[in-house]
Amino acid sequence: MRFSDLILLGGLALASSLASAIDHGRIGPTYPIKEPDMLEWIEKRVAAKVASGEALRYQQQQTEKIERKLLNPAPLQSVTKATKGRTAYYDPTFVVDENVADDRGRILVAAGTTINPLDRVGLSRPLIFFDARDTSQVAFAKRFLDSRAGLAKPILVGGSYFDLMKLWDTPVYFDQQSALIRKLGIKHVPAIVVQEGKRLRIDEIAL
Incomplete structure (x- = not known):
C-alpha cells in the first residue's frame, strides 16, 4: 500500500470519529424511554x-x-359389539430378561426364569367388559353380575361408569387407554374373562 493511501485512510478514520463525537443539538422534542411493565399489565388484565x-x-x-x-370418558375405538361368539385364551407367562437383584447385589430372580403371575395371584373375580351405551349389553352385564351375586368386576369400554355405578350401587370401572383389552386381545364386547388353570379364558358373547 502506498504512503498516500495510508494518509487517506487515516484521514477518513479521523473524520469518522469526529463526526460521531459532534453534538448536533436537539432536533425535536425528546421523551424518556419507558417500556411497559409486563407483570403489571397482566395483573391489571x-x-x-x-x-x-x-x-x-x-x-x-x-x-x-x-x-x-x-x-x-371417551369410548374406546379399538373394540366393537360382538356379532358372533368367540373364545380365546391369554397366557400371562413371561421370561425374565435380566437378573433382578436387591440393594446388596444378591440375585432374587435369575435371567431366563419363567414366571406366571397366576401362580402367585389368581383372578379372584370374573371380569365383564361391555359398552354402557348399548342397553342390551347393560342388561346382559346386569344379569351376569346378579348370577354371580355381585362377585364380578364390570369394566366399561364406553358410556358413563359414574351413572351406572349410581344406578347399580356397586363399583364400575373403565378400561382407561384400552390397557386391559389390548393386553387380553379383546376385540368385541360383551366379553367375560375368567381364570382357567394357569390361563385366562376370554369369551366374547354375541347378543
Missing part, C-alpha cells in the same frame, strides 16, 4: 376479568369440562 366475572365463568366452564371428561 386479570383484575379486570375478575371484576367483570369473566374469570369465574371461565373457571366454572373448565371445571365442568374436566368433570364431564372424568365421569364420561
Whole structure:
C-alpha cells in the first residue's frame, strides 16, 4: 500500500470519529424511554376479568369440562359389539430378561426364569367388559353380575361408569387407554374373562 493511501485512510478514520463525537443539538422534542411493565399489565388484565366475572365463568366452564371428561370418558375405538361368539385364551407367562437383584447385589430372580403371575395371584373375580351405551349389553352385564351375586368386576369400554355405578350401587370401572383389552386381545364386547388353570379364558358373547 502506498504512503498516500495510508494518509487517506487515516484521514477518513479521523473524520469518522469526529463526526460521531459532534453534538448536533436537539432536533425535536425528546421523551424518556419507558417500556411497559409486563407483570403489571397482566395483573391489571386479570383484575379486570375478575371484576367483570369473566374469570369465574371461565373457571366454572373448565371445571365442568374436566368433570364431564372424568365421569364420561371417551369410548374406546379399538373394540366393537360382538356379532358372533368367540373364545380365546391369554397366557400371562413371561421370561425374565435380566437378573433382578436387591440393594446388596444378591440375585432374587435369575435371567431366563419363567414366571406366571397366576401362580402367585389368581383372578379372584370374573371380569365383564361391555359398552354402557348399548342397553342390551347393560342388561346382559346386569344379569351376569346378579348370577354371580355381585362377585364380578364390570369394566366399561364406553358410556358413563359414574351413572351406572349410581344406578347399580356397586363399583364400575373403565378400561382407561384400552390397557386391559389390548393386553387380553379383546376385540368385541360383551366379553367375560375368567381364570382357567394357569390361563385366562376370554369369551366374547354375541347378543
